[in-house]
Amino acid sequence: MGTQARTRRHAAWRRLYNPPMTALIPDWTGDTEALRAEQEALARQVVLRDSFVRPLRTVAGFDVGFEDDGVTTRAAAVLLDADSLAVLDRQVARLPTRMPYVPGLLSFRELPALLAALALLPTAPDLALIDGQGIAHPRRLGVAAHFGVISGLPSIGVAKSVLVGESRMALHDMRGAFTPLRDGREQIGWLLRSKRGCLPLVVSPGHRVAMASAPELVMRFTTAYRLPEPTRLADRLASRRAPDADSDD
Structure with missing residues (x-):
């Protein structure tokens, strides 16, 4: 897709993703079974x-935090050059939190603000890394998969802990080592040692990314820290920490 076409498409996204976005994300009614059914339907997409x-030109990291004791959802988006990892743009979107935390349904809580943050970027990224699960989810629709299906963007979930599944193979302590994460017989992601001596990340494809490609892509954007640079910077922006503060994340 050419630059002008991508710009026109993103302009349409800006109009689409402005709040309240009720056509995209269901209002919270307390009907958790309906939301689980919607997850199963979206997972099929x-x-x-x-x-x-190819080659990737831009990558964006996304993360969510909360303000005012959870009343406000704060989503951060950081756009980077895919080669140099230079920051091209940073944006924060704040929306009223639409629903309480319900295990397994987190994406319905976070997605409105994430999409609003996406709409603030000057251009759509070629790849999105989301702090959270991709298909490594009980119904195969974590926040990164949900984000990808709704936005149409290629996406990968980069989570700090396992939500579902287990690894049956030992993970080497070498940087860049990875081993499959399985739920029964199905592979749903990877455990990835992004930094020696640190706990592994849970990496799973969200949308438009192959299982085999996910760990390689995440390592491409990982520097001296445990988190890949796009989500590391988004995590700091979402949590209002200094973007270059010394940390082992």
Whole structure:
């Protein structure tokens, strides 16, 4: 897709993703079964093959925090050059929190603000890294998969802990080592040692990224820290920490 076409498409996204976005994200009614059914329906739309621009030109990291004792959802988006990892843009979107935390339904809580943050970026990223699960989710629709299906963007989930599944193989302490994460017989992601001596990340494709490609892509954007640079910076912006404060994350 050419630059002008991508710009026009993103302009349409800006109009679409402005709040309240009720057509995209259901209002909270307390009906958790309906939301689980919607997750199962959306999970069937997930594409687990590489379908992104090559070479990648931009990558964006996304994360969510909360303000005012959870009343406000604060989503951060950081756009980077895919080669140099130079920051091209930072944006924060704040929206009223639409629903309480319900295990397994986190994406419905976080997605409105994430989409609003996406709409603030000057251009759509070629790849999105989301702090959270991709398909490594009980119904195969974590926040990164949900984000990818709704936005249409290639996405990968980069989580700090396992939500579902287990690894049956020992993970080497070498940086860049990874081992499959399985739920029964199904592979749903990877445990990735992004930094020696640190706990592994849970990496799983969200949308338009193949299972085999996910850990390689995450390591491409990982520097001296445990988290890849896009989500590391988004995490700091979402939590209002200094973007370059010394940390082992």
